[in-house]
Amino acid sequence: MLDKILDSCGHLFDAPVMSVLLIGEDGLLHRAASRDVAAADAPPGWTDADLTVAKERAGTAFPMPLAGTGTAAAIAAGRVLNFPDVRNGADVPGSVRA
Numbered sequence: 001m002l003d004k005i006l007d008s009c010g011h012l013f014d015a016p017v018m019s020v021l022l023i024g025e026d027g028l029l030h031r032a033a034s035r036d037v038a039a040a041d042a043p044p045g046w047t048d049a050d051l052t053v054a055k056e057r058a059g060t061a062f063p064m065p066l067a068g069t070g071t072a073a074a075i076a077a078g079r080v081l082n083f084p085d086v087r088n089g090a091d092v093p094g095s096v097r098a
Helices: 002-012 048-059 070-077
Strands: 017-023 028-036
Touching (some): 002 017, 002 028, 017 048
Antiparallel strands (some): 017 028
16 A cells, blocks of 8 residues: 555655655654655766665664654644755755755
């Protein structure tokens, strides 16, 4: 079912990386599903090889504490948040940037 959610998101958003994160019974944030797709004209840092490395690195970060994450920021804001530039955006939570 989570893959279907990511499929639907892929039709709505032009994003090279999408994830479904869930708060577990342990209170930690878990990555339940993810999709990484590099566009043919992807800028440096977003190629298929770059995304593979980033996905492997991110996989080792989960589960993680909820505090300070993009998920915690979205819960606090009560809405979906969009970070167009996760590398350079001023309001990007540290865990998202990492």
